[in-house]
Amino acid sequence: MFLNTRQLSLLSHIMQALAEPHEEMALREQIGSWVLDLLQAQFYASFVWQPGSQAFERPVVINMDPGNLDRYLAHYQYHDPITPVMQRYRVAIRSTDVMAQPALMRTEFFNDFLARDGLHWGVNLYAWQGGHNIGDMRIWRDKRRENFSADDLQLLDLIGPAYVAALARARQGQGAVAVPVASSVLAAPLSPREWQAARMVAQGLADKEIARALGVSITTVRTHLERSFRKLGVHNRAGLAHALSQCPEPRG
Incomplete structure (x- = not known):
């Protein structure tokens, strides 16, 4: 193969x-x-x-x-x-x-x-x-x-x-509660694109809507979100929305 x-x-x-x-x-x-x-x-x-x-x-x-x-x-x-x-x-x-x-x-x-x-x-x-x-x-x-x-x-x-x-x-x-991670102890900050995608998740947008708003593919959106999950130490969209509230918007 x-x-x-x-x-x-x-x-x-x-x-x-x-x-x-x-x-x-x-x-x-x-x-x-x-x-x-x-x-x-x-x-x-x-x-x-x-x-x-x-x-x-x-x-x-x-x-x-x-x-x-x-x-x-x-x-x-x-x-x-x-x-x-x-x-x-x-x-x-x-x-x-x-x-x-x-x-x-x-x-x-x-x-x-x-x-x-x-x-x-x-x-x-x-x-x-x-x-x-x-x-x-x-x-x-x-x-x-x-x-x-x-x-x-x-x-x-x-x-x-x-x-x-x-x-x-x-x-x-299933059912495990994610531990909130303060922005001061993040292993790595979110990139501007990751932060934009995560913010739209917090607003309740679906992946297709986020892709359309950012002008990227759904696969790219999901890559941004996967990286955001890892960086913020969360495992689902609800946890991402909660953790994002503790993160300042990145510059650049």
């Missing part, structure tokens, strides 16, 4: 992020954004399997219609011919590995759910910790692009163990 400079850089960002503490939902969203770039895909969803209800819940999605997501949660996940089979795998698996594309395209699941958002070629990675499925990544391309390659599967498999470990740590840390 050959990786170009862009892929090596993205893979490095992903592995670094997976080694750091994160809130679970933020982790799945951040990694999803980078994985889309890494695999040159357009659509992403991540769910957590709930054994009690026998359903996928707690969704994180990128570039998918919220109404269509609601239909999936309420109906289509129970009429899904591929995901229950793909979920059994401990490695990255393509939708075409469990059902031929022409057969999938004849199903209700494809025509009334996948096709509504333009999802055509899919690959899933499930995070298994022992016998428990603690999260997943579902990446899709539209029909104008090619199916995922063997190299794409290997890339996801490289990420897999670190993704499982990061989700497990995030679960253990």
Whole structure:
């Protein structure tokens, strides 16, 4: 498998992020954004399997219609011919590995759910910790692009163990209270761009709104926020907003 400079850089960002503490939902969203770039895909969803209800819940999605997501949660996940089979795998698996594309395209699941958002070629990675499925990544391309390659599967498999470990740590840390860090003891001050992005988080803006306001990509916004989390010693957006109130606006 050959990786170009862009892929090596993205893979490095992903592995670094997976080694750091994160809130679970933020982790799945951040990694999803980078994985889309890494695999040159357009659509992403991540769910957590709930054994009690026998359903996928707690969704994180990128570039998918919220109404269509609601239909999936309420109906289509129970009429899904591929995901229950793909979920059994401990490695990255393509939708075409469990059902031929022409057969999938004849199903209700494809025509009334996948096709509504333009999802055509899919690959899933499930995070298994022992016998428990603690999260997943579902990446899709539209029909104008090619199916995922063997190299794409290997890339996801490289990420897999670190993704499982990061989700497990995030679960253990849920509910932990971040200790406020005074600006006088910060290991490193925020850069002007990091401070701007963090201030917009404190104002309640979403990542897409921040990207539009700053004229940068969503990936850049999330990089700014990740660095701000580390510098301020917090692990989520609420902690960031609180810690920012103690930080003076940087000059320059």
